[in-house]
Amino acid sequence: MRSQIKTKLLEVVTAIMPLSLVVVILQFALVKMPTSLFLQFIIGAVMVIAGMVLFLLGVDIGILPMGKALGAELPQRGSLPLIIGIAFLIGFAATIAEPDVIILTNQVDTVSGGTIAKNVLVYIIAIGVAFFVAMAMLRTLLGFPIAYLMAAGYLIIIILAFFTPAEFVPVAFDAGGVTTGPMTVPIVLSLGLGFSSVLAGKSAMSDGFGLIGLASIGPVIGVMVMGMVLS
Amino acid sequence: MNEITIWGGFGNTFLRIIESLAPLLVLFIVFQLTVLKLPRSYILNLLKGSLLAIVGLALFLQGVHIGFFPAGQAIGEVLGSIRVQWLLIPFGFMMGFLATWGEPAVRILSEQVEEASSGSIRKPIVLYTIVIGVALFIALGMAKIVYGIPLLWILVPGYLLAMGMMWFSDRSFIAVAFDAGGVATGPMAVTFLMAISVGIASGIQGRDPVIDGFGLIALIALAPILTVMVLGVIIRTKKRRKEEKTMPEKSLIVSIVRKGWGDKILENSCKAGAEGGTVMFGRGVGVHEKQKVLGIPIEPEKEIVLTLTNADETEAVLNEIALTAELGKPGAGIAFILPVEKVIGVVHRTDESCII
Numbered sequence: 001m002r003s004q005i006k007t008k009l010l011e012v013v014t015a016i017m018p019l020s021l022v023v024v025i026l027q028f029a030l031v032k033m034p035t036s037l038f039l040q041f042i043i044g045a046v047m048v049i050a051g052m053v054l055f056l057l058g059v060d061i062g063i064l065p066m067g068k069a070l071g072a073e074l075p076q077r078g079s080l081p082l083i084i085g086i087a088f089l090i091g092f093a094a095t096i097a098e099p100d101v102i103i104l105t106n107q108v109d110t111v112s113g114g115t116i117a118k119n120v121l122v123y124i125i126a127i128g129v130a131f132f133v134a135m136a137m138l139r140t141l142l143g144f145p146i147a148y149l150m151a152a153g154y155l156i157i158i159i160l161a162f163f164t165p166a167e168f169v170p171v172a173f174d175a176g177g178v179t180t181g182p183m184t185v186p187i188v189l190s191l192g193l194g195f196s197s198v199l200a201g202k203s204a205m206s207d208g209f210g211l212i213g214l215a216s217i218g219p220v221i222g223v224m225v226m227g228m229v230l231s
Numbered sequence: 232m233n234e235i236t237i238w239g240g241f242g243n244t245f246l247r248i249i250e251s252l253a254p255l256l257v258l259f260i261v262f263q264l265t266v267l268k269l270p271r272s273y274i275l276n277l278l279k280g281s282l283l284a285i286v287g288l289a290l291f292l293q294g295v296h297i298g299f300f301p302a303g304q305a306i307g308e309v310l311g312s313i314r315v316q317w318l319l320i321p322f323g324f325m326m327g328f329l330a331t332w333g334e335p336a337v338r339i340l341s342e343q344v345e346e347a348s349s350g351s352i353r354k355p356i357v358l359y360t361i362v363i364g365v366a367l368f369i370a371l372g373m374a375k376i377v378y379g380i381p382l383l384w385i386l387v388p389g390y391l392l393a394m395g396m397m398w399f400s401d402r403s404f405i406a407v408a409f410d411a412g413g414v415a416t417g418p419m420a421v422t423f424l425m426a427i428s429v430g431i432a433s434g435i436q437g438r439d440p441v442i443d444g445f446g447l448i449a450l451i452a453l454a455p456i457l458t459v460m461v462l463g464v465i466i467r468t469k470k471r472r473k474e475e476k477t478m479p480e481k482s483l484i485v486s487i488v489r490k491g492w493g494d495k496i497l498e499n500s501c502k503a504g505a506e507g508g509t510v511m512f513g514r515g516v517g518v519h520e521k522q523k524v525l526g527i528p529i530e531p532e533k534e535i536v537l538t539l540t541n542a543d544e545t546e547a548v549l550n551e552i553a554l555t556a557e558l559g560k561p562g563a564g565i566a567f568i569l570p571v572e573k574v575i576g577v578v579h580r581t582d583e584s585c586i587i
Contacts, residue, residue, distance in 0.1 A: 015338070019329035019419075023302050033305045040235045044298015047290050052335050054287025059339060062280020063252070066259050069269070073262050090254050097251030099244060099292050100421045104448075146406045147397045154390045161383055170382055173449025177416035182288055183251045185336040185414050189343055204347040206403035212340075213409020216452060 005057065012052045020045045055182070064190045071194025075141070083141070084134045090187060091133030091215060095126040100181040104174060121175075124226055128218025129179045133188060136214040140196050146210045153217040160224045168227030176220035180212045188212055237297055244296075245289045252281060291335065295418050303426030310427070311434015319373040319431065327369025327451075330424050331362045336414040344407055356462070361411050364458030368450040369424060375446075376432050382446040389453045396460040401470070404463025411455035420451050480542040481571040484549055485535065487515065488556045488564035493534035496555050500536075503551035504544040509537040533564070539574065 023045075027038055074083050095101060105118045132153075139149055161169055180188070188211045196208035259277075263269060310319060331337060341357040371385060397405050428447045432438045486496060493510035500508055513533045540548050545568060557563045 047294030051290025058284025
């Protein structure tokens with residue numbers, strides 16, 4: 001445990017230090033923020049390092065094994081609606097609470113002057129994610145090549161992009177990106193890896209991944225459709 | 232002078248994280264109580280880990296919120312009024328690189344790829360591929376803001392390119408590539424990079440922060456898809472080249488025959504071109520010989536012959552074995568061929584076959 005903390009601490013410091021140093025250099029050379037704000041940045045950087053060490057450690061010993069155990073148990077229940085239902089539930093709940101989604105909707109709210117309702121946006125993104133996480137589990141089970149699903153999804157997006165009002169296009173694509181934040185990633189990732197590991201003829205490497213990628217398609221389509229309906 | 236805020240909104244963040252983890256926790260506990268029944272100490276460890284993750288993530292997000300977000304805004308404002316605007320492009324590359332370098336989810340994915348591939352795709356390779364991809368596209372995003380390039384002009388060709396590359400990439404890399412697109416857009420990117428780019432967009436005349444500032448996340452999501460796909464193409468061509476190099480392939484013929492036939496097979500397979508063979512003893516039973524004595528099943532003794540052959544000789548040797556052991560007859564035995572990945576210890580001094 002102690003050596004684990006040590007390696008994680010080393011990794012996190014090398015991860016966060018370069019960016020923090022650049023900000024510090026910029027501060028003195030160019031930006032010159034007020035001292036209180038700069039102090040706040042230093043405290044924030046320390047919190048980021050401490051938080052990331054705890055988070056990565058917790059993900060390793062808590063969340064990943066839990067998600068994998070749950071994912072591995074699902075096929076043994078043998079019920080398709082149960083598998084889809086649980087995938088949908090986990091995708092939906094994780095997205096609604098995802099901090100990044102909240103940040104995005106707040107920013108959209110302030111910049112667009114409230115024309116895009118905050119709550120509606122959150123639910124549309126969450127339903128989009130949940131639907132595609134369930135689809136992704138189904139594709140792992142049926143052995144359907146992910147290339148076709150991705151190609152179809154992105155073709156729909158590209159076609160829709162030309163009919164969506166211009167101010168919704170960037171928001172739609174951003175919505176796809178933000179859904180998969182730091183908490184959703186380990187949860188959804190481990191669910192898929194555990195799920196594929198117990199299925200005969202499937203390997204975690206080629207069938208266990210892809211849940212997060214597919215989950216990013218849903219909200220893009222959802223927000224684009226919302227934009228078309230609203231205008 | 233402004234007040235320093237450190238814990239503002241912390242409770243709210245904390246609750247949201249618990250909320251996002253709750254369904255997994257509840258489902259897991261239900262499964263644990265009904266079917267899984269894992270040992271108590273193991274469960275205790277998992278719960279401890281989850282608690283650590285919740286506290287850690289809350290701290291991390293709070294730090295980003297109070298530290299990196301306002302710093303990003305301040306940097307963006309200053310840079311928006313910069314005179315030599317093309318400088319923003321290399322600056323974007325650097326910031327994209329560093330911010331993604333500090334993104335926790337990127338590290339989690341890279342580690343899981345190493346684990347799932349049993350170590351054949353190492354963590355730093357995935358990490359660097361994602362980070363460099365994002366850096367390139369943040370630079371492109373800066374060019375977009377400076378020169379007013381429409382977002383779709385980058386996104387549509389980008390996604391079309393990604394779809395095209397799917398057919399040339401190593402199959403198992405496709406899913407990882409699209410996942411990488413999702414993980415790269417974590418809190419560092421969304422708060423810090425977004426704050427910089429919105430600041431720059433509002434500083435440059437004729438740019439609308441909604442249309443030009445946003446859309447950055449879409450670029451970050453597209454970038455690793457393309458670079459990981461390129462990695463997949465490289466690995467696939469490497470694999471192919473390796474396969475060509477290790478020709479001729481070897482196969483292993485496993486023959487299970489009645490006791491006493493092993494030596495005869497060894498002799499005849501050598502005549503058919505095999506370079507040697509190994510005889511082992513075993514016991515087993517087939518459908519044609521299920522016999523019982525006083526209710527106790529008999530498992531007749533068998534001999535197992537392992538013969539390593541070059542791919543072009545396999546067919547001839549197998550035919551010879553089938554003839555010798557009369558495998559066509561019921562109950563005589565079986566023989567099958569397995570592909571061999573690697574052989575060490577076969578050194579040829581002459582081109583001759585084995586001599587018995």
